[in-house]
Amino acid sequence: xxxxxxxxxxxxxxxxxxxxxxxxxxxxxxxxxxxxxxxxxxxxxxxxxxxxxxxxxxxxxxxxxxxxxxxxxxxxxxxxxxxxxxxxxxxxxxxxxx
Amino acid sequence: xxxxxxxxxxxxxxxxxxxxxxxxxxxxxxxxxxxxxxxxxxxxxxxxxxxxxxxxxxxxxxxxxxxxxxxxxxxxxxxxxxxxxxxxxxxxxxxxxxxxxxxxxxxxxxxxxxxxxxxxxxxxxxxxxxxxxxxxxxxxxxxxxxxxxxxxxxxxxxxxxxxxxxxxxxxxxxxxxxxxxxxxxxxxxxxxxxxxxxxxxxxxxx
Numbered sequence: 001x002x003x004x005x006x007x008x009x010x011x012x013x014x015x016x017x018x019x020x021x022x023x024x025x026x027x028x029x030x031x032x033x034x035x036x037x038x039x040x041x042x043x044x045x046x047x048x049x050x051x052x053x054x055x056x057x058x059x060x061x062x063x064x065x066x067x068x069x070x071x072x073x074x075x076x077x078x079x080x081x082x083x084x085x086x087x088x089x090x091x092x093x094x095x096x097x098x
Numbered sequence: 099x100x101x102x103x104x105x106x107x108x109x110x111x112x113x114x115x116x117x118x119x120x121x122x123x124x125x126x127x128x129x130x131x132x133x134x135x136x137x138x139x140x141x142x143x144x145x146x147x148x149x150x151x152x153x154x155x156x157x158x159x160x161x162x163x164x165x166x167x168x169x170x171x172x173x174x175x176x177x178x179x180x181x182x183x184x185x186x187x188x189x190x191x192x193x194x195x196x197x198x199x200x201x202x203x204x205x206x207x208x209x210x211x212x213x214x215x216x217x218x219x220x221x222x223x224x225x226x227x228x229x230x231x232x233x234x235x236x237x238x239x240x241x242x243x244x245x246x247x248x249x250x251x252x253x254x255x256x257x258x259x260x261x262x263x264x265x266x267x268x269x270x271x272x273x274x275x276x277x278x279x280x281x282x283x284x285x286x287x288x289x290x291x292x293x294x295x296x297x298x299x300x301x302x303x304x
Contacts, residue, residue: 006203007147007175008187010116041116043187045175049145054170056150074116079184081120081209084297086184087290090120090209093180094286097139097279 002063004075007045007055011062011073013038018069034061035070117185122282123204123235125193126214127222131242131272132190133174135214138278140176140188147173149200171197193226201229210289211237212281214272217250220258227259236289238266240281264288 013035017024024035033051042050048058065071079086126132137144148170174190191200193213205211211230213223223239230237241248241255248269250258256267266288270281 006207007173007189008119008121008207010119012114012116040114043119043177045147045173045187045189046145048147049175052148054150055147055173058147072116077116077118078207079118079120081207081289082293082296084290084294086120087209087286087293089184090180090186091283091286091290093178093184093186094279094283097178097275 002059002066002073002075005044005059005063005073007048008043009073009075010041010043010077011038011047011071012041013071014069021069024070031061031065031070034058034065038071041074115183117179117183119185119187120180121187121189121204121208122285123201123208123211124188124190124214125201125211125223125226125230126190127193127216127219130214130216130219130222131244132214134272135212135240135242135278136174136176136188136190138273138275139178139282141178142176144174144176144190147175149173171200173200191226193223195225198225198229201226201233205230205233205235208235210285211235212285213237213239215239215241215255215259217241217243217248217255220255223259227261236285236292238268238281238285238288241267241269242272243269244271 024032030051030053034047037047037050044058044062047062048055051058062071062073066073124132124135133144150168150170176188178186180186189204191197191204213227215223239255239259239261241252252267252269261267266284268281268284271277
């Protein structure tokens with residue numbers, strides 16, 4: 001299990017799985033469900049809630065599907081929470097909410 | 099890295115790129131309004147993810163179930179799109195000590211935390227306040243004023259919870275989007291001040 005995969009980590013399905021990977025239709029239903037949910041980028045938490053599967057199980061299956069080439073898991077796309085620019089961006093975004 | 103997307107030959111429309119996620123932890127006892135808080139501001143209906151926790155039994159030994167019991171904890175969450183590249187997630191978590199196993203994961207990389215309290219029942223939130231203090235995570239104490247009334251005034255809540263003077267203690271209405279927004283803004287401005295002060299201290303020549 002990849003400890004870098006957090007609740008909020010974004011996951012997206014690869015448009016075309018590698019030729020070595022078996023066709024999606026041959027995978028177990030819960031794996032197919034995960035790939036389908038990831039047609040648009042979503043967080044691991046959303047995948048867990050929508051399949052539904054426990055978060056711990058979801059994290060393992062997402063890691064497996066990444067390893068076999070079906071999913072991109074954006075573990076390196078993280079913001080530094082101590083960066084004033086990031087905090088200011090969130091402040092501006094929230095202020096725009098009416 | 100896996101996050102680098104290669105352009106697809108023949109793709110008709112550009113695929114949406116994944117936003118960078120940021121998060122805020124919403125902690126508090128049962129029934130204080132965590133899910134209401136998340137739901138008031140989230141652009142999706144709050145979703146629930148379940149995490150499994152293994153408790154090592156303490157006290158009486160039970161030979162039939164040696165040592166461990168497993169319970170499931172529900173975590174409600176929602177999200178707010180900040181701009182084209184940034185998405186804010188709000189994760190609710192129970193504030194009692196036995197849920198501490200979840201707080202490391204939740205706090206790691208978080209912008210800050212909100213401790214939602216019901217001023218009539220303050221006991222539930224001591225452990226999570228302690229935890230955020232030790233983790234160095236900026237947090238605010240947000241008293242959910244259900245019907246515009248507070249059982250105690252805010253100074254009494256601050257005193258009872260023994261939070262430091264710099265930690266904001268405020269009243270809000272968990273059902274009102276603008277009230278939740280303003281409460282989150284207090285947290286973020288506090289987090290911003292803290293981080294700029296820390297950076298100023300770090301760059302001061304000795």
